[in-house]
Amino acid sequence: MYTDQTILSKGKYRFTALCRVPPAYLLNILQKKNKSDFELYEYVERNLSAIESRQNGSAQSPELILECSKVVYHSEKAAKAALQKIRNDDHDHIKPIRAYECQLCGGYHLTSWSVQQYLESIPAR
Structure with a gap:
């Protein structure tokens, strides 16, 4: 179930929390009955009055x-x-090596950790 804190993982507002998505965009989903992301559609229905108030x-x-x-x-x-950009920096601090x-x-x-370092840091089950 989506909340105001849910981060969208696809679409125009990918990586945006729902509380930061423009109200007009959310209202358009309901108006067009766009249920391709049904949880998002339900969120808009449940929060309609709050979204309209923000609009x-x-x-x-x-x-x-x-x-x-x-x-x-x-x-x-x-x-x-x-x-x-960081790799090209002349500072002597520890530099990240991957995203x-x-x-x-x-x-x-x-992160400055390699994938192998990360995997080795995970406790064995």
Whole structure:
């Protein structure tokens, strides 16, 4: 079930929390009866009055509660561009070596850990 904090994983507002998606976009989904993402459609139905209030300016968007404290990139391409920029930096700090998709927020982060280091850090079951 989608909530205001749900991060969209596809579409025009991919990697955007529902509380930050423009109300007109959400209302259009309901108006056109677009049920290709049925959970999103249900969210709009359940929250119709709040979305309409945001649309007409009588209510503000709910507070966005971030699940990650790391820098979030909206796409892998954006993360890799930042990675390249950091690689070209002359500073002596530890530099990230790869980008990865976060399971918590749905965005992309950078890490200095190799895939092997990450896998070795996971406790054996």
